[in-house]
Amino acid sequence: MSSESSPPVLRRSQLYHWHQQQGAAFAMTGSTLRVLRYPDEQAPALSLTDLSTHPRVGFKGVGTRQWLRQLAIDMPQTPNCAARQPDGSLLARLSEHEHLLLDNLAADAPLPAELLRRWELEQPSQCYALPRADSHSWMILAGADAAAMMSSLCAVDLRPQQFADGSIAQTSVARTNTIVIRDDNHGLRYHLLCDASTALYLWNILLESVTAFGGQATGLEHLL
Amino acid sequence: MKILNCPLNGPRNISEFTYGGEYHPMPDSMGSSQEAWVEYVFFPENPAGMVTEWWMHTATAFWFLADRNTITDEILRTYRLQDAGKYAHDKDV
């Protein structure tokens, strides 16, 4: 994959070896590797996709909301809610002050990088940046059966009528701490973020359930 | 599964939480004797009955207080630290 002239791969997923074993086709954007598709993919109705190399950044501290307000960012009114930004990125409010910004699926929204740049420049008072690319892994579960599937892994009622679009549950999924964010976009979708050290464990468990529902792991192309 | 109501995250299985010990005001950091500190650190009330205690929602590291009956295991209420004063004299329901 890499020749003398190609740029070095600086960022690959915690699940990279798993992808490789499946014979995934990768795309390299800048120095980041992403899975485009797997050889056996058949446009499943229920899919699990690794977004771990997508940009994301967090901010916390009592000055966070004031700073975001100054930047005219559309902010969720209560904790455990997420708000879509005009460029497609998603701002998740995790507590009174902590916020997490997730890139869009195409990984081309300007806001994550922009916010981090502004934060470095402005050094807003009592607002601290939280690099989340390495601390957390990020997956997305997509398809109408996603809620039914999650019901055996998670005690929070994630059914669409109970867990509105934009809702967040920070809870235990298959006994590992996970942030679940409902983010509909061509149907029912849940973002799942877990500690990077538990990524392979969670991925395998989720995949077992996805397979039981007739679904598959897919690359990014399937979602875009 | 027992359910605990987290003031930030709502009702959750108690397995999502970590018990954090009895809630007692900390001794004055300047004036207190060694004995007062020893008792604060090592000697809980350990009552059979109502007790106010620290709990943490593990997935969010959010700390709060709970009034719980240690005989029946009923949780009377959960609340944020800033509301501690409100319920201080209201534990014998």
Added chain:
Amino acid sequence: MPLSLLRRGLQKKEHLKHQFSVNRSLKKHYDVVIIGAGGHGLATAYYLSRYHGISNIAVLEKSYMGGGNTARNTAVIRSNYLTEEGVSFYRESLKLYKNLSNEFDYNIMYENRGQLTLAHNDAAIRSFRWRAEVNQHLGVKSELVDRQTISELAPQLNLDEEVRYPIMAGLWHADGATARHDAVAWGYARGACSRGVELHQLTEVQAVQVSSGTAREVHTNRGKISCGCVVQAVAGNSSVVAAMAGIRLPIHSYPLQAMVTQPYKPLLNPHLSSPQLHVYTHQTSRGEFVIGGGSDPYPLYNTRSTLDMKESLAAGIVELLPFLAQAKILRQWAGTTDMTPDYSPIMGLSPVDNYYLDAGWGTWGFKATPISGKCMAELVATGRVPDLIKPFELDRFYRFQQVNEAGATAASH
């Protein structure tokens, strides 16, 4: 073997009689009032009456004799602790246990099966090596063993390397044993009652009247009695009873649960314990696998059992003994355990002059029953704290001289 067993085996007819005093009214005064008729309280009464000539003793029990943690424990007896104080103390208890059936002339079904504790990581191996060194130095049989030896000691163990926590080494304690827990309580009760000690069941202590630093009266649901001195041995209720005498203890009361499977033919001899998987087991003489593990996640004065704990114990045990995946669980239960910060007991004097503490037995006090009774009796009879229990004084917390047995106790009892 106790001789009476042989005699009765040869006898044609069984003559049953009460082994303990029953239905007596309370006297006005006792020289010694013991609160709690578990193994510890009864043993104290036994040693006082048999070896110190003190028998004007009442043992007060709010429920039935031996129905507390004495009835609920998993009967593991061992002395492979980590501190010199701990090892020396439990070692003496083992010595007493070995001869207890003969001492009572009553079978306590002591079985010297050995205990195998499993290491699944390097840190555990390091601490086992440390324990083995301390143990051997103090004359306790304890050694680090490799996988080969483990497979010989317990061929049924799953030594597969393709599991989440492969077994890397073990701590083999050849002295490890089990005994019939109820029989221990009965043996002590019988021996004490036959020497004039009064056992009062359904007699709950509700208050202790203390004046000028001395306990004067004990108030029960059956009336007041005056006392020469008081020994409290109430396990999970230690904080509550001590508070009656105005004493605070560094104790949290946590449930500890256990369960047993259906019986199997005899196939496992040693006791197995895995601190990493939070599970331990042995096969009882009835053939059941008794399975225990770590404490509940938060304090409670309640002996309910939970599905959570059943799941967690089951998950751990099938890693060690996969064939148990098919086993049916017959019973699950809990006891309220009096946990101390350093996993060592609190024994000896208290801030009240004639009020003695035998508390903080947590998840590990069954094995200490004989030596605790013996030491408490000596303390009551002589007024001097025996050297063996000096390190366990309540006062140690004020001096920051805890006796840390956490590493040698959690999930292995």
